[in-house]
Amino acid sequence: MNEKPVRSGNDAAAGERPRRRQARGERRIAQLLEAAASVFCSTGYTAASTNAIAREAGVSPGTLYQFFPNKEAIAIELGDRLVHEMRETYGEALAPVEPGTPLEEAVAAAVDRFIDFNCRHPVFFALMHGPDIPGRIAEEHDALHATLLSRVEVLLSRFMPDAAAGDVARTAQVCLSVYKAALELVLGHEGAEREAYVRELKDLLVRYLTPLTAARAGAPAGVPLRNTP
Amino acid sequence: MNEKPVRSGNDAAAGERPRRRQARGERRIAQLLEAAASVFCSTGYTAASTNAIAREAGVSPGTLYQFFPNKEAIAIELGDRLVHEMRETYGEALAPVEPGTPLEEAVAAAVDRFIDFNCRHPVFFALMHGPDIPGRIAEEHDALHATLLSRVEVLLSRFMPDAAAGDVARTAQVCLSVYKAALELVLGHEGAEREAYVRELKDLLVRYLTPLTAARAGAPAGVPLRNTP
DNA sequence: GGCAAACACGAGCAGTCACTCGCGTTTTCC
DNA sequence: GGAAAACGCGAGTGACTGCTCGTGTTTGCC
Numbered sequence: 001m002n003e004k005p006v007r008s009g010n011d012a013a014a015g016e017r018p019r020r021r022q023a024r025g026e027r028r029i030a031q032l033l034e035a036a037a038s039v040f041c042s043t044g045y046t047a048a049s050t051n052a053i054a055r056e057a058g059v060s061p062g063t064l065y066q067f068f069p070n071k072e073a074i075a076i077e078l079g080d081r082l083v084h085e086m087r088e089t090y091g092e093a094l095a096p097v098e099p100g101t102p103l104e105e106a107v108a109a110a111v112d113r114f115i116d117f118n119c120r121h122p123v124f125f126a127l128m129h130g131p132d133i134p135g136r137i138a139e140e141h142d143a144l145h146a147t148l149l150s151r152v153e154v155l156l157s158r159f160m161p162d163a164a165a166g167d168v169a170r171t172a173q174v175c176l177s178v179y180k181a182a183l184e185l186v187l188g189h190e191g192a193e194r195e196a197y198v199r200e201l202k203d204l205l206v207r208y209l210t211p212l213t214a215a216r217a218g219a220p221a222g223v224p225l226r227n228t229p
Numbered sequence: 230m231n232e233k234p235v236r237s238g239n240d241a242a243a244g245e246r247p248r249r250r251q252a253r254g255e256r257r258i259a260q261l262l263e264a265a266a267s268v269f270c271s272t273g274y275t276a277a278s279t280n281a282i283a284r285e286a287g288v289s290p291g292t293l294y295q296f297f298p299n300k301e302a303i304a305i306e307l308g309d310r311l312v313h314e315m316r317e318t319y320g321e322a323l324a325p326v327e328p329g330t331p332l333e334e335a336v337a338a339a340v341d342r343f344i345d346f347n348c349r350h351p352v353f354f355a356l357m358h359g360p361d362i363p364g365r366i367a368e369e370h371d372a373l374h375a376t377l378l379s380r381v382e383v384l385l386s387r388f389m390p391d392a393a394a395g396d397v398a399r400t401a402q403v404c405l406s407v408y409k410a411a412l413e414l415v416l417g418h419e420g421a422e423r424e425a426y427v428r429e430l431k432d433l434l435v436r437y438l439t440p441l442t443a444a445r446a447g448a449p450a451g452v453p454l455r456n457t458p
Numbered sequence: 459g460g461c462a463a464a465c466a467c468g469a470g471c472a473g474t475c476a477c478t479c480g481c482g483t484t485t486t487c488c
Numbered sequence: 489g490g491a492a493a494a495c496g497c498g499a500g501t502g503a504c505t506g507c508t509c510g511t512g513t514t515t516g517c518c
Contacts, residue, residue, distance in 0.1 A: 181410030
């Protein structure tokens, strides 16, 4: 926010000098990011042309490049803002697990928050899981994925304290991948059908994880726990 | 195979006259498809340039267009051949389910065959699940998906005979999506780790489906069966 | 051998893309 | 009010794409 006014003697310090954005500029940036989100969402990153983004935003190509050095920077800025909001969301979604909380509730709470976030920002899915994203966004996605993974591992190790670290990591990976797959189904449906898929996802995760946690208190039948040796 | 020799009077019948391929030509086609598979696999469909495919195959761009009318046709031919082999594979994988076969075995058999196929043909995943595929391939993928879906539904309805049709369809969708997600994990690992993920996928599916089938013979505890009304 | 068709080449064409540049307009700061 | 900077424009540039075409070589058939 509080940018220093243009300094004397600071002109050619770094390759990129911080431009003094006016309110108008900030508005344009938001406008352009919104347009980019729309275009990325409907056509994917590579197929989205900067001219199309500018047109969608109602400005000229030249104006777009007044605020972003290149196409990748648009996706990066968009990704940054989404990841920022995402970190807040999943911080709440995964962090506070009361020791007594049953698995079913923990899963339901996490799933509900993540699904809600992804439904509100469909671009996020397109940007993060597209196969044609630029290297920088991929890094960001990997970082976010790693963070999520370790969070899920912590959550899991609370429910399955006597499992090998490798098994916990693998289980967490499976959970995230399954979530991603189900998210695609959820985003592809509306209303009641969408909610049915959400319920299905919760059931799926709970049934997958329950036998692992069951070792804590007298394994209740079902599929036998299979520990990889 | 047995192509009729060039017919007299059949010259300008349709817009496309069937060229008499020589053995050399068939070899080039196989060569080009192999190169295309490699390039598609590593860069995706849109990013793959026809010049790059030709270069990978060691021929000139003009030669490529002697056998394929356009870039899409390359992907289509490749997809056709893969789908053809796929149909044979999953025909065996899903068709014959003995009435007494336990769920665990049926799932394991299907998963093993599909995983094997996808590991032998990594292009298949890239072509079918890429977001930038041309319309024609998408149709083919949708058709294959629909076929697989109905097969899985038939298989499922044998294990859960007293479920609503909508629930069965949804369950089948979830199974396929989960398979797809796990496939990505499997393809991303090697050796023992890969096998561990395969086992995880089987467990996941069995645990997901077991409570649904349990209604047949005195529900053995675990997560209660939740029927959507 | 000879001829037509299939095969092979690679420079080049039209089209699209990300991005630039010169110039005019609006805002900010004194 | 006036200078400087930020904003805004859109035709244009170079690179790359899918694809063509004229020309030369190899193959199959008589």
